Amino acid sequence: MKYLHLIWAALFRRKTRTVFTLLSVLAAFLLFGMLDAVRTAFTAPPSAAGVSRLFVGSRVSIIQSLPQSLLPQIQALPGVDEVTYANWFGGYYQDPKNVNVMFQIAIGPQYLDMHPEFVLPPAQRKAFDETRAGAVIGDTAARALGIKVGDRIPIRGSIFTNKDSGETTWTFDIVGIFKAAEEKQRGFENQLLFRWDYFDEGRAFGEGTVGWYIVRVSDPGESEKVAAAIDALSANSDHETSSQTEQAANLAFMKQIGDIGLIVGAIMAAVFFTLILLTGNTMAQAVRERIPELAVLKTLGFTNRSVLGLVLAESVLLVVLGGAIGLALAQVMLPGLNAASGGRVNFPPIGASTWLLGLALMVGIGLVVGVLPALRGMRLRIVDALAGR
Amino acid sequence: MKVLINLAILIVIALAVIVLVVVPWPALAAVLVLFGAWMGLTRSGRQARSAARVGIATIPQRLGAAAVVVVGIAGVVGVLVAMLAMAEGFRQTLQQTGDVQTAIVLRGGATAELSSSVMRDEATLIQQLPGIARDTDDRPIMSPELVVVANVPKKSSGTDANLEIRGVGEQAFVLRPNVSIVAGRSFQPGLRELIVGKGALAQFTGLEPGSTLSLANQDWAIVGVFESNDAHESEVWGDVETVSTTYRRQGYQSVTVRLASPQTLDQFKAAIASDPRLKVEAKTTLDYYTAQSEDLTRMIRIIGIVIGAIMALGAVFGALNTMYAAVATRAREIATLRAIGFRGLPVAVSVLLETMLLALGGGILGALVAWLLFNNYTVSTLGSNFSQVVFAFKVSPVLVWDGLKWALAIGFAGGVFPAVRAARLPVTTALREL
Numbered sequence: 001m002k003y004l005h006l007i008w009a010a011l012f013r014r015k016t017r018t019v020f021t022l023l024s025v026l027a028a029f030l031l032f033g034m035l036d037a038v039r040t041a042f043t044a045p046p047s048a049a050g051v052s053r054l055f056v057g058s059r060v061s062i063i064q065s066l067p068q069s070l071l072p073q074i075q076a077l078p079g080v081d082e083v084t085y086a087n088w089f090g091g092y093y094q095d096p097k098n099v100n101v102m103f104q105i106a107i108g109p110q111y112l113d114m115h116p117e118f119v120l121p122p123a124q125r126k127a128f129d130e131t132r133a134g135a136v137i138g139d140t141a142a143r144a145l146g147i148k149v150g151d152r153i154p155i156r157g158s159i160f161t162n163k164d165s166g167e168t169t170w171t172f173d174i175v176g177i178f179k180a181a182e183e184k185q186r187g188f189e190n191q192l193l194f195r196w197d198y199f200d201e202g203r204a205f206g207e208g209t210v211g212w213y214i215v216r217v218s219d220p221g222e223s224e225k226v227a228a229a230i231d232a233l234s235a236n237s238d239h240e241t242s243s244q245t246e247q248a249a250n251l252a253f254m255k256q257i258g259d260i261g262l263i264v265g266a267i268m269a270a271v272f273f274t275l276i277l278l279t280g281n282t283m284a285q286a287v288r289e290r291i292p293e294l295a296v297l298k299t300l301g302f303t304n305r306s307v308l309g310l311v312l313a314e315s316v317l318l319v320v321l322g323g324a325i326g327l328a329l330a331q332v333m334l335p336g337l338n339a340a341s342g343g344r345v346n347f348p349p350i351g352a353s354t355w356l357l358g359l360a361l362m363v364g365i366g367l368v369v370g371v372l373p374a375l376r377g378m379r380l381r382i383v384d385a386l387a388g389r
Numbered sequence: 390m391k392v393l394i395n396l397a398i399l400i401v402i403a404l405a406v407i408v409l410v411v412v413p414w415p416a417l418a419a420v421l422v423l424f425g426a427w428m429g430l431t432r433s434g435r436q437a438r439s440a441a442r443v444g445i446a447t448i449p450q451r452l453g454a455a456a457v458v459v460v461g462i463a464g465v466v467g468v469l470v471a472m473l474a475m476a477e478g479f480r481q482t483l484q485q486t487g488d489v490q491t492a493i494v495l496r497g498g499a500t501a502e503l504s505s506s507v508m509r510d511e512a513t514l515i516q517q518l519p520g521i522a523r524d525t526d527d528r529p530i531m532s533p534e535l536v537v538v539a540n541v542p543k544k545s546s547g548t549d550a551n552l553e554i555r556g557v558g559e560q561a562f563v564l565r566p567n568v569s570i571v572a573g574r575s576f577q578p579g580l581r582e583l584i585v586g587k588g589a590l591a592q593f594t595g596l597e598p599g600s601t602l603s604l605a606n607q608d609w610a611i612v613g614v615f616e617s618n619d620a621h622e623s624e625v626w627g628d629v630e631t632v633s634t635t636y637r638r639q640g641y642q643s644v645t646v647r648l649a650s651p652q653t654l655d656q657f658k659a660a661i662a663s664d665p666r667l668k669v670e671a672k673t674t675l676d677y678y679t680a681q682s683e684d685l686t687r688m689i690r691i692i693g694i695v696i697g698a699i700m701a702l703g704a705v706f707g708a709l710n711t712m713y714a715a716v717a718t719r720a721r722e723i724a725t726l727r728a729i730g731f732r733g734l735p736v737a738v739s740v741l742l743e744t745m746l747l748a749l750g751g752g753i754l755g756a757l758v759a760w761l762l763f764n765n766y767t768v769s770t771l772g773s774n775f776s777q778v779v780f781a782f783k784v785s786p787v788l789v790w791d792g793l794k795w796a797l798a799i800g801f802a803g804g805v806f807p808a809v810r811a812a813r814l815p816v817t818t819a820l821r822e823l
Contacts, residue, residue, distance in 0.1 A: 063503065
C-alpha cells in the first residue's frame with residue numbers, strides 16, 4: 001500500500017494514453033454489466049416466492065387446458081397450502097403491435113393473495129373484489145399504453161369469444177395499478193389481471209377448464225413430493241399434468257426463447273479478447289519507455305520481486321479503475337434503458353454476483369496483461385538498462 | 390483556440406460518420422475515385438502517397454500496436470455482423486414462408502393462428518368466394534388448417550420445447566409447391582401419420598421416420614421428411630381432420646387459399662366483408678409472416694447495434710492510442726518530411742490513410758470470422774404460435790458491407806486526431822527529439 005502513490009504516478013505518466021486505455025476498459029465493462037444483466041434476467045428468475053409455489057400445467061402441451069374438477073383434489077393433498085388457477089387470454093390493446101407490451105391473464109380467487117410480489121393499494125384491491133369486470137394492470141404496461149385507473153378499455157383479438165357480444169372484444173374496468181415489490185421483479189408489471197368469474201361466465205367455450213394451477217406448498221423443501229402427488233392425481237387420464245416449481249417453469253420457458261447464456265458468452269469472449277490485446281499493448285509500451293526508470297528503482301535497492309509487483313499492480317489498477325467505472329455506469333444506465341424502452345425490456349439491476357464476477361475478471365485481466373511486461377521489468381539488468389541497450 | 394480546433398475536428402468526425410452511414414455505395418465510390426485522382430494527379434496528393442508509403446512500410450516494426458487496431462475493429466465488426474446475421478436469418482425464414490399470391494384467413498383481430506378460430510361452415514363459405522385459384526379438377530385451391538403444440542425434448546438442451554403440429558388439408562401441397570417430400574412418403578388422410586420438417590427433425594429428438602410421437606395420448610407414426618426452405622420446416626404436418634378429432638376441436642384455426650393472381654386479393658377481401666356470416670379477415674401470407682418477424686428482428690438489430698456501438702467506442706480509443714504512439718515514434722521522420730518541403734495536409738492524409746487501411750483490414754477479418762463461424766449456423770427460438778421456429782444465420786453481402794462501413798468509420802474517428810497532431814508537429818523541436 002505504501003507504494004500506491006508510486007504506482008499511481010507511473011500509471012498517469014502518459015496521461016492521454018492512460019485515459020484512452022481507461023475509456024476502452026470502461027466500454028468493455030459497461031457492456032459486460034449490461035449483458036450480464038440480460039443473462040441474469042434469462043437464467044435466474046428473481047422471485048424468491050417462486051420456489052414455494054408450484055406451476056401445474058398440462059403435460060401434453062401448454063395449449064391444453066385442465067379440468068376445474070382437479071381443484072378440490074389438489075386442495076385435499078397433504079402439504080398443499082393454497083391453490084389458485086389462471087388462464088391465458090392472448091389479446092391486445094388498440095394495436096396488434098402491442099401484443100407483447102401487455103399480457104392479459106384471467107386469475108382465480110386468492111391469486112393476488114398468493115402473489116405478494118404484486119403490490120396493490122388496499123382501496124384498489126377492494127375495488128377489484130367488488131367489480132365484476134374489474135382488472136388491475138402493472139405499472140410499466142399502464143405507462144407504456146397510457147392507461148389510468150377508472151379507464152374502461154377494450155381488449156381485442158383474444159382466443160376467447162365473448163358469449164354476450166359474439167365478438168372477441170372484451171371490455172375491462174381498470175380499478176387498480178400494481179407495482180412489483182422489488183425493482184428486479186419489474187418484469188411482472190407487463191400484465192393485466194382480471195377476474196375469473198367475469199371470464200368463465202363470458203366465454204363461449206372452454207367453461208370449467210383452467211389453463212394452469214398455482215399451488216403454494218406449506219414447506220418448500222417438500223415441493224418435489226407435492227408435485228409428484230399432484231401429477232399422480234391425473235396419471236393415465238386424458239389431462240395429465242406436469243408440476244414444477246414456478247422457478248423451474250420460468251427457466252424452461254426462457255430456455256425456449258434461446259440459449260441467451262451462450263450468445264452473451266460469445267460476445268463477451270470477443271470483447272475481452274480485444275481488451276486483453278489493447279491493455280496488454282498499453283502496458284508493454286508503458287514498461288518499454290520506463291526501462292531506465294525501473295533500472296533506477298533497482299539501483300535504489302528495490303528487489304526484482306518488488307519491481308514485478310509494481311508493474312503487475314499498475315496493470316491491475318488500470319483495469320480495475322476503468323472496469324469499476326464502467327460497471328457503475330451500467331448500473332446507472334440500466335433503469336434509464338428500461339424506462340426508454342416503454343416496458344418492452346426490463347433489465348434487472350446489477351446485483352452483487354455481477355459485481356463479484358466483474359471484479360474477478362478485472363483482476364484476472366489485469367494480471368494476464370501485466371505479466372509479460374512485469375517479467376521484462378523484473379529480469380532487466382541494471383547496467384544494460386541504464387546504458388539503453 | 391486549441392479547444393475550438395478539437396471541437397471542430399470532433400464535428401468533422403461526427404459528420405463523416407453520419408455521411409458514411411447514410412450515403413449509398415455509389416456516392417462512396419465516387420468519393421473514392423475523386424480521392425484516387427487527387428492522390429495520383431496533384432502535387433500534394435503525390436506527397437500524401439509517398440508519405441503514406443513510408444508509414445505503411447514501418448507497420449511491421451510495430452506489429453503489436455497495429456494488431457490492437459486490426460483485432461479491436463475485427464471484434465466490433467464480427468459481433469455486429471453476427472448479430473445482424475441472426476436478425477436477417479430470422480426475417481428471411483419467415484418472409485420466405487409468405488408470398489403475395491397466397492392469402493391466410495384468420496378470425497377478425499387475431500394476430501396469430503394460435504389465437505384464431507375459423508368455424509367449419511365458415512371454411513365452406515370461404516372456398517366458394519371469388520378470387521381463388523382452381524386446380525386441374527376445377528376445385529378451389531385451399532387448405533383449412535389447425536395448429537397445436539406438443540412438448541418434445543430438444544436435442545441441444547434435452548428439455549421439453551414446443552413443437553408446432555400443423556393439420557393441413559389435402560391440397561396443402563398444391564397450395565405450397567415449395568414443399569417437397571425428401572424422405573419416406575406423405576401421410577395418408579384419415580390415418581394417424583405425420584411428416585416432419587427438416588428443421589424440426591434437426592432440432593428435436595425422436596422425430597426420425599419410423600418412430601412414433603405421442604400426441605394427446607395417442608401414438609402417431611412418422612412416415613416422411615419434407616423440405617420447404619421456410620418456417621414450415623420447423624413444423625410437423627398431419628391430416629387436419631385427424632388432428633382435429635384427436636384434439637376434439639370443432640373448427641379450424643385458419644384457412645389458406647391460393648389467389649388466382651395477386652390482384653384478386655381485393656376481390657376476395659371484398660367478398661368476405663360483404664358476407665355477414667363471416668367474421669374473418671384475409672391478408673397475404675407475406676404480410677402475415679412479415680408482421681410476425683418484425684418485433685424480434687428489430688429487437689435483435691437494436692441489441693446488435695447497441696453492443697456494436699459500445700464496442701466501437703472502445704476500439705476508437707484503442708486506435709487513438711496506437712496512432713498517437715505511431716506519430717510519436719515517427720516524429721523525426723515526419724519532421725524531416727516537413728523540413729524537405731512536404732506540406733501539412735499530405736502528412737495528415739498519410740496518417741489517416743494508414744489508420745483507415747488498418748481498420749479496413751480489421752473489418753475484413755471480422756466479417757470473415759463471422760462468416761466462417763456463423764453463416765448458416767442453425768438455431769431456434771419461440772415464434773408467435775408459442776412454438777419453436779428454426780432458422781439459420783445469414784451473413785449476406787449487405788451485412789458485410791455494413792460491417793466494413795463501421796470499420797472505416799472507426800478508423801476515421803481514431804485517425805483524425807493523430808493525423809492533425811502529425812501535421813502540426815513543430816518541426817524544429819521534433820527534429821531535435823531522440
